[in-house]
Amino acid sequence: MNRLVVLITTVAAVVTATTVVWMEVRKEREFRRLISVGDAALDANRTSDAIEAFSGALAFKPDSMLAHLQRAETYRRRGDRDLAAALRDARAANTLDPTAPQPIELLGDIHTAMARYDQAVDYYNRYLQLDDRSTRALYKLSLAYVRHGRAREAIDPLRRALSLDGRLAEAQYLLGFALRTTGQTDEALRALKSAVALNGAFVAAREELADLYLARGRSRDAAAGIEQLEAIAALEPSAAGRLVDVALALARSGQRDAALVTLRRAADRHPDSPVILAALGRVWLETARAEEDWLALEKATAILQRLARRPDATSEVLALLGEAMLLTGNVADAERTLQQAVTRQPVAAVAYRHLAEAARRRGHAAIARDARARYQRLVPAA
Numbered sequence: 001m002n003r004l005v006v007l008i009t010t011v012a013a014v015v016t017a018t019t020v021v022w023m024e025v026r027k028e029r030e031f032r033r034l035i036s037v038g039d040a041a042l043d044a045n046r047t048s049d050a051i052e053a054f055s056g057a058l059a060f061k062p063d064s065m066l067a068h069l070q071r072a073e074t075y076r077r078r079g080d081r082d083l084a085a086a087l088r089d090a091r092a093a094n095t096l097d098p099t100a101p102q103p104i105e106l107l108g109d110i111h112t113a114m115a116r117y118d119q120a121v122d123y124y125n126r127y128l129q130l131d132d133r134s135t136r137a138l139y140k141l142s143l144a145y146v147r148h149g150r151a152r153e154a155i156d157p158l159r160r161a162l163s164l165d166g167r168l169a170e171a172q173y174l175l176g177f178a179l180r181t182t183g184q185t186d187e188a189l190r191a192l193k194s195a196v197a198l199n200g201a202f203v204a205a206r207e208e209l210a211d212l213y214l215a216r217g218r219s220r221d222a223a224a225g226i227e228q229l230e231a232i233a234a235l236e237p238s239a240a241g242r243l244v245d246v247a248l249a250l251a252r253s254g255q256r257d258a259a260l261v262t263l264r265r266a267a268d269r270h271p272d273s274p275v276i277l278a279a280l281g282r283v284w285l286e287t288a289r290a291e292e293d294w295l296a297l298e299k300a301t302a303i304l305q306r307l308a309r310r311p312d313a314t315s316e317v318l319a320l321l322g323e324a325m326l327l328t329g330n331v332a333d334a335e336r337t338l339q340q341a342v343t344r345q346p347v348a349a350v351a352y353r354h355l356a357e358a359a360r361r362r363g364h365a366a367i368a369r370d371a372r373a374r375y376q377r378l379v380p381a382a
Contacts, residue, residue, distance in 0.1 A: 031060040035067065042074055050074045068093040069103055076110055086110050101130045108140060117148035135161040139171050146174065151181040169198035173205040180212060188212060196228075206232050214249060222253040240270040244279045251283045256290075259283050277307055278317050285324055300324050308337065315344035319351035326358060334358045335367075342371070349378040 038053030054071035058064060072089035075082040087110050094103035108123035124141035128134065138161035145154035158175040161168060176191035189212060195205035206228045213225030226249045233242035243266035250259035260283055266276045284300035287293055304321035307313055318341035325334035335358035341351035352375035359368035 027060050031057050031064070031067075034060070035070070038067075038070055038074070042070065042077075045077075047074050047078050063096060065093045065096040065100060065103070068096065069100075069106065072103075072106055072110070076106070076113060080113075083110060083114050087114075099130075101127055104130070105137060105140075108137075108144070112140070112144055112147070115147075117144045120144040121148065121150075133164060135164050135168060135171070138164075139168065139174070142171070142174055142178070146178055146181075151178040154178045155182070167198055169195045169202055169205065172198060173202065173208065176205070176212075177208055180208070185212065185216070200231075201235055203232055203235060206235075210249075214252075219253070222249070226250060226253070237269075240266060240273040240276050243269075244275055247279055247283065251286055256283055256287050260287075274307055274310065274312075274317075277303055278314070278320070281307065281317070281320055281324075285320055285327075288324075288327065297324060297327055301328065313344070314348075315341045315346065315351055316348040318344065319348040319354060322351065322354050322358065326354060331358055331361045335362055335364070342374075347378075349375060352378065 034053045034057040038050045038057065041047070041050035041053060051071060051074050054067050054074065057067040058071070061067065068089045072086045072093060075086035075089060078086075087107070090103055090106045090110055093100070094107060097103070104123055104127045108120045108127065111117070111120035111123060121141060121144045124137050124144060127137045128141065131137065138157045142154035142158045142161070145151065145157075155175065155178050158171050158178065161171045162175065165171075172191050172195035176188045176195060179185075179188035179191060189209070192205055192209040192212065195202055196209060199205070210225045210228035210232070213221040213228065226246060229242070229246045229249055233239075233246055236242050243262055247259040247262040247266070250256070250262060260280070263276060263280045263283060267273070267280065270276055281300050281303040284296045284303065288297035288300055301321070301324045304317060304324055307317045308321050318337055322334045322338035322341060325331070325337060335355065338351055338355035338358055341348065342355060352371045356368045356371035356375060359365075359371060
């Protein structure tokens with residue numbers, strides 16, 4: 001009898017152990033399947049399916065660092081609405097495995113997305129303590145510094161990243177931006193030129209390079225800046241504003257004829273673009289003012305009047321038209337137009353200056369005084 005009891009007990013124990021093992025194997029298999037399903041959904045940007053799968057995996061293994069990490073990344077990709085959930089899961093992953101670098105980097109990414117750049121800097125520095133040769137983390141650290149207004153501190157990690165891989169166009173661009181922000185314009189120029197050389201289609205780098213060249217104020221630099229703007233216009237032929245940028249840069253450098261040719265070409269491509277028409281009006285007006293060319297003034301006035309009749313006419317357009325009217329001696333209409341200009345947002349500061357002049361000519365001293373004061377508040381050096 002005792003033998004039978006022992007045998008039954010032994011068999012029961014074996015069955016129980018086998019069942020437990022089988023259930024653990026099944027749980028592990030289902031956990032891995034759900035992780036795989038979630039990864040596939042995340043790769044396909046089906047974030048709702050990914051969250052469902054990773055949440056299912058966590059139901060089987062609540063202490064899984066991997067499932068928390070992947071769900072945190074999924075929430076991060078969904079943007080602002082789910083960043084708090086992303087932060088919760090990333091912190092859980094970091095708590096479960098404090099030595100794992102992935103949760104630390106992800107915490108930096110989430111804080112960056114939340115514009116908490118000081119905390120992002122701390123996490124990226126923690127990551128770099130684990131892997132100081134990660135060009136990705138060095139770049140992210142530098143970007144967080146720049147966004148936090150600490151451009152000077154971004155320079156060293158960017159140089160470290162570029163010493164590891166000199167072909168990182170984004171790092172060269174960010175280095176150029178940081179150097180320019182800190183007043184190191186010659187070095188900034190070299191970095192931005194390197195970024196463009198590495199990636200000719202890098203529009204942001206070309207924009208910054210063009211702006212830097214044009215800000216230097218020398219004729220040779222102006223030509224180089226215009227060349228960059230022309231390259232951007234070629235890269236984005238459907239963007240009317242790009243040719244306008246070229247034309248206005250030409251006009252500022254004194255090449256008004258070339259500017260007008262560029263704008264006519266742009267108008268042929270985009271005949272109804274108010275941006276191009278406004279630029280045409282501006283350049284004709286500048287020509288009229290500089291050369292006392294009354295035909296140019298008539299052309300400017302005609303274009304600007306056409307634009308001013310649009311319900312979406314900007315303050316800038318109305319200010320230009322008001323200036324043209326002042327030049328023709330039509331002071332009453334100029335004052336009315338400029339009063340409209342200062343009601344449109346955003347207000348072109350020059351509208352107040354022209355309004356002050358129009359009101360002065362018409363003997364409206366209070367209006368002139370108020371407009372002059374507002375202009376000086378917007379343009380303190382005036």
